[in-house]
Amino acid sequence: MQQRTEIASLGEFGLIKHLTENIKLKHSSSVLGVGDDAAILSYAENTNQKVLVTTDLLLEGIHFDLIYVPLKHLGYKSAVVNFSDIYAMNGQPKQITVSLGVSKRFSVEDLEDFYAGLELACEQYGVDIVGGDTSASLTGLCISITCIGEGIEGQIVTRAGAKENDIICVSGDLGAAYMGLQLLEREKAVFDGKSDFTPDFSGREYLLERQLKPEARKDIIETLANEGIVPTSMMDISDGLSSELIHICRQSKVGCRIYEERLPLDYQTAVMAEEFNLNVTTVALNGGEDYELLFTVPLHLHDKVSKMKGVRVIGHITNESLGLALETRDSTEIELKAQGWNSLSEDN
Amino acid sequence: MQQRTEIASLGEFGLIKHLTENIKLKHSSSVLGVGDDAAILSYAENTNQKVLVTTDLLLEGIHFDLIYVPLKHLGYKSAVVNFSDIYAMNGQPKQITVSLGVSKRFSVEDLEDFYAGLELACEQYGVDIVGGDTSASLTGLCISITCIGEGIEGQIVTRAGAKENDIICVSGDLGAAYMGLQLLEREKAVFDGKSDFTPDFSGREYLLERQLKPEARKDIIETLANEGIVPTSMMDISDGLSSELIHICRQSKVGCRIYEERLPLDYQTAVMAEEFNLNVTTVALNGGEDYELLFTVPLHLHDKVSKMKGVRVIGHITNESLGLALETRDSTEIELKAQGWNSLSEDN
Known part of the structure; x- marks a missing residue:
């Protein structure tokens, strides 16, 4: 012992x-x-x-x-x-x-x-x-x-610098940490005091790692620096993509349009969402604790960032009057709302 | 309401x-x-x-x-x-x-x-x-x-710079915040749910103020700067004079000798200690939360610091081999021990 x-x-x-x-x-x-x-x-x-x-x-x-x-x-x-x-x-x-x-x-x-x-x-x-x-x-x-x-000075990036027509990028993939948490909560409920219980995590290791041992994207910051790119705005995704996009758009006084089909998802996240009967897009938008970077760069850098390893272009910045929009796979438009992990709301 | x-x-x-x-x-x-x-x-x-x-x-x-x-x-x-x-x-x-x-x-x-x-x-x-x-x-x-x-740089003062023969100074007075806490605890016990209870704090306002609304000694730092004095070591007294002196002596690898009769006390502290049947010297040494400054300066500055408003010379730094000593009013020597407010000890 x-x-x-x-x-x-x-x-x-x-x-x-x-x-x-x-x-x-x-x-x-x-x-x-x-x-x-x-x-x-x-x-x-x-x-x-x-x-x-x-x-x-x-x-x-x-x-x-x-x-x-x-x-x-x-x-x-x-x-x-x-x-x-x-x-x-x-x-x-x-x-x-x-x-x-x-x-x-x-x-x-x-x-x-x-x-x-x-x-x-x-x-x-x-x-x-x-x-x-x-x-x-x-x-x-x-x-x-x-x-x-x-x-x-001059290279520090706040949330307030996004400009119309900038493209919106995220690093890594989204929603896995949230699915890891759901998995841990489920196994905890199943466990419920049984001394001979062995939780079933096989094939889910990535989700657990994202929840229990997340990494910060030092590598992306280094890659951006090597490419000579200073984003116009940046945040880390701790409360969910939707919530963070709302922060950037409010503080930059702009709107945005992102595309459902562009959201980066890991295979395990998708399978697990299916198993839990959750919409995987909702998980990616509102999951939280991803600690990926969300950033915007001017349009002329599109080709450069598209080629960057671990970075996905998910949409672009629009005029403030256009609001915050998600275009779904079937081309309907949905307004982005913060359903992020708000620990002070009534629901929690 | x-x-x-x-x-x-x-x-x-x-x-x-x-x-x-x-x-x-x-x-x-x-x-x-x-x-x-x-x-x-x-x-x-x-x-x-x-x-x-x-x-x-x-x-x-x-x-x-x-x-x-x-x-x-x-x-x-x-x-x-x-x-x-x-x-x-x-x-x-x-x-x-x-x-x-x-x-x-x-x-x-x-x-x-x-x-x-x-x-x-x-x-x-x-x-x-x-x-x-x-x-x-x-x-x-x-x-x-x-x-x-x-x-x-060069004016920042740590706990590690006290030298043999330096004199030891404290600002303000000691033990009042602790007595304020005792008073509040007593009135809380007397209160014990009585809705018509009015706590008796008359003549004790200083003790309450020291406990509830302490001030940091910005003024002493300014006075020292005006006099061109950079202490050899300094700490604020949050856990009690004894405890802080032990930190300074350990980190500076020196001993110290302080004098009971030199400890600065407010009249209300002394009266209240009497009322609570507490030794006022123990209160001054171990009370804690005074947020006064404890500092050492070279011997040649003795006259200068003695004249400073709100500063009291309480003793001097000695060789490490002599340990940490308090000389009482009747000239007996007591070893200083930390009985400060240690929130992780068994007694609390």
């Missing part, structure tokens, strides 16, 4: 020290890391350089279910979803700070697993952990991560 | 927009605030400038009790405790990001109160709110704030 060390045996400061003492800083911009009142970062190498900051709060029971999410995966995902926000600005994540609220049911080994996942993600994406705060929680696990990154 | 608007009526994005749409950015370093994947900050004005980052997680039932903490005060305090960490590096806080996890028992008006407190603190200390994230919580209120500030 795995060893269980009570957190109380280390105390708050002992715990932070234990979890962070072997962390090595990789970036010259990380001057001082964990262990003082604040981290010190050096971001003044050239005057075109800007600092990007993003933050995410992940709460047990709302954003994750520890019944099927291993803590190491949770650590990995918690870091990656923040990196994704920095890439979505066309920036590079450089540092994170990590605050944890933990109840007594967690052991030191549990938190070591979480940190192992965090550190793996940081290793993979070249990010330093520069601050840590650990506190008691009366209830579930509470994770707050802030990511600091750098961007170059 | 106060109006109650359900959060669900606005939805997650509507709520963030509602709470943040009137926020004005004050600093030229705040290039883009709430509303994109990340905030954009400009920190490259001169190459001596460093970015400071600190983060704090505040959880209901652990760090605050909404029975006696008004949400506006909580917003104010949540911001101020982060500013305090930046001042403790001898820096200036410039931006914060705010993540909230809220359950359905909170209304939009509740969160408006919280934001009013946040904004008041930001106004007072000249800080911009550049990022906001609001999520559902299954249980209590969860607040995560990250503060970004600036410091100048």
Whole structure:
């Protein structure tokens, strides 16, 4: 059986020290890391350089279910979803700070697993952990991560720059993370306390990976940079394609038209949607947690982006007056609505 | 009766927009605030400038009790405790990001109160709110704030620079916030559901203010700068003087000797400690949440700091081999131990 060390045996400061003492800083911009009142970062190498900051709060029971999410995966995902926000600005994540609220049911080994996942993600994406705060929680696990990154003035991409006639692109495929979640929820319901239960995930590995160990699209940002392309607008898809397109169109004061037949889908997503009796287009539009990039580029770059590996052109930007439209396979037009994963709505 | 608007009526994005749409950015370093994947900050004005980052997680039932903490005060305090960490590096806080996890028992008006407190603190200390994230919580209120500030290379002060013979200084007075908490807890116990109960706080206003609406010592940082003094080490006192002195001595590899008779106490703290049958020195050493500054300066600055308003010299730094000593009024020596507010220890 795995060893269980009570957190109380280390105390708050002992715990932070234990979890962070072997962390090595990789970036010259990380001057001082964990262990003082604040981290010190050096971001003044050239005057075109800007600092990007993003933050995410992940709460047990709302954003994750520890019944099927291993803590190491949770650590990995918690870091990656923040990196994704920095890439979505066309920036590079450089540092994170990590605050944890933990109840007594967690052991030191549990938190070591979480940190192992965090550190793996940081290793993979070249990010330093520069601050840590650990506190008691009366209830579930509470994770707050802030990511600091750098961007170059003129190359930073917001949601507000899409122009009429720009083409709309997405990376990877959509809806798989959502189907992975449905699968995990189904197996959890079937399990329901049976000790000899083995969940059936064969042939569904991709869906599980997309849900449990998502990656941020650093590669797409690098490809765009290599091609000399700066998108006119960009976001990462965390709440679903529809919801994110609405953000871009509102903030850019434009409309859009996307095509159902152009939506990128993985085979497993389609099969699983069929099995669950779900419309796969709805899943692709509203699934959420894809962490793919949604971006727009000027029309003259159409051929260039069409040839980019892992990028699909799904439509184009229109005049604001035309609204947000999806053209279905049978050529009818549907208005795009946010049915994304809105954790504060009545339905949840 | 106060109006109650359900959060669900606005939805997650509507709520963030509602709470943040009137926020004005004050600093030229705040290039883009709430509303994109990340905030954009400009920190490259001169190459001596460093970015400071600190983060704090505040959880209901652990760090605050909404029975006696008004949400506006909580917003104010949540911001101020982060500013305090930046001042403790001898820096200036410039931006914060705010993540909230809220359950359905909170209304939009509740969160408006919280934001009013946040904004008041930001106004007072000249800080911009550049990022906001609001999520559902299954249980209590969860607040995560990250503060970004600036410091100048060579003037940033860590915990690791104290030298033998340096003198040890603290700002303000100690233990009042802790006594304020004891008072609130007592009145809460007396109250215990009585609808006609009026708590008795007369003559204790200072203690309550220290607990409910603490201030960060921006003024002390300014005075030090005006006098041309850069402390050799500095921290803010959030967990109690003893605990913080232990941090400074460990990280600076030195010992210290402080004098009981030099500990700064307010009259109300002393009276209240007497009433609660508590040793006032223990309260001053271990009370916590004072948010005063603890710092060390070279011996030759003794006369200068002694004359500074709101600063008290309480002892001096010694060789590491001498340990951490408190000399009592009757000249006996006691070893300093951290009995600070350790929220993860067994006793809590």
